[in-house]
Amino acid sequence: MTGDTSDHATDAATDAFVAYRNLLFTVAYELLGSAADAEDVLQETWLRWVTVDLARVRDQRAYLVRITTRQALNRLRTMKRRKEAYVGSWLPEPLLTTPDVAEDVELAESVSMALLLVLETLSPTERAVFVLREAFDVDYDEIAAAVDKSPAAVRQIAHRARQHVDARRPRQVVSPGEARVVLESFQRALETRDLQGLLDVLAPDVVLVGDGGGVKQAVPRPVSSAGKVARMFVGGLGKLTGTITAGPTVVNGSPALVVHLDGELDGIMAARIEGGRITGLYYVRNPEKLTRVGAETALTLR
Known part of the structure; x- marks a missing residue:
């Protein structure tokens, strides 16, 4: 009976992860600018997700985004050392995207090479707060839980990051x-x-x-x-x-x-x-x- 319960829990965890996988990849990619590292973050997210008691999870999307953000932040800090040793300029890894991405103006701008380069000028925490708030509309309490800051601190970080990005992002959206x-x-x-x-x-x-x-x-x-x-x-x-x-x-x-x-x-x-x-x-x-x-x-x- 225990085996059946365990299998059912794993199936439920798998279903939830698969349902949100594209979202989680997008979160990780916008935070890292690297598809290869984003895939590694998803693997780490999965390993932690399957150990979670789903009965205690109120919002599966928010919980998965939180895990993904924490793993991406850990990786961002190690990537900083890699970039310092990188030969020449570092650019985000380009992705061939599906037609619906180009049709979604908000999504297309959030993953554009120009904006990803602007995000490189933010600190890891600023980048996470900006991406979660501006691109994914995550509420301040959830962001606070993901980056281990108070909601008040997150609001200040979000305001500062938004000002920084707005001063450097393209002034107009081109069709x-x-x-x-x-x-x-x-x-x-x-x-x-x-x-x-x-x-x-x-x-x-x-x-x-x-x-x-x-x-x-x-x-x-x-x-x-x-x-x-x-x-x-x-x-x-x-x-x-x-x-x-x-x-x-x-x-x-x-x-x-x-x-x-x-x-x-x-x-x-x-x-x-x-x-x-x-x-x-x-x-x-x-x-x-x-x-x-x-x-x-x-x-x-x-």
């Missing part, structure tokens, strides 16, 4: 259609190595960030200004032997480009677009961060 038009112009100029074409589509203060992880060549530090970025693409591409092609894709809920060199995947280029021009380019070439662009990843805020 997928607008973004595609801008990226098509950039793609044509990139493939034909058209310097003037690049200058026309890049904002004067555009910033290019490249991530090769020490495995592939990338700009060692961010490159600023349209002139420098355009000349770097034209001159740098000129040194490459082979045919470069760029095709449209949807990464982290936003239009992006998948770049191939002689038919082989070279990298993913995401963009921050404002006022009809590209203000930020994020080129991920590190092969370890390109493993999720072959299949769609389901993300959700609910």
Whole structure:
């Protein structure tokens, strides 16, 4: 009889975990910017979840989010040391996303490369509070339980983090259609190595960030200004032997480009677009961060 009860409890725990798995992955990914680490956090969450007495759990979603947040915070602190030893600039791991992600403006913005980079400038606790409150609408009491702070302290942290993010996030939300038009112009100029074409589509203060992880060549530090970025693409591409092609894709809920060199995947280029021009380019070439662009990843805020 005991075995039957235990099996039933495990089945119930499994059903709940599966029901919220996409949500938990999204929480972990927004906190970490790494799909590989998010998957590890989900594994750790599961191992703790199956030991919980479900009869005492009032809100399974909230409880699972709390476990996931705590595990992600632990990992964030170890990732800080890894990033300090990282070769060159660090960019979030790009995800090929399902069409519904792009259709959900709130979700698409919350997982955009541009916002994830802004979140990198927050402390681990600030990031957790901001993400849980702004993206997932978790109440202050639940956030307090997840980050081991008082609700009053969480409110202050949330206010401070929101001000910090608002000062640095894109000033306007661009529709997928607008973004595609801008990226098509950039793609044509990139493939034909058209310097003037690049200058026309890049904002004067555009910033290019490249991530090769020490495995592939990338700009060692961010490159600023349209002139420098355009000349770097034209001159740098000129040194490459082979045919470069760029095709449209949807990464982290936003239009992006998948770049191939002689038919082989070279990298993913995401963009921050404002006022009809590209203000930020994020080129991920590190092969370890390109493993999720072959299949769609389901993300959700609910």
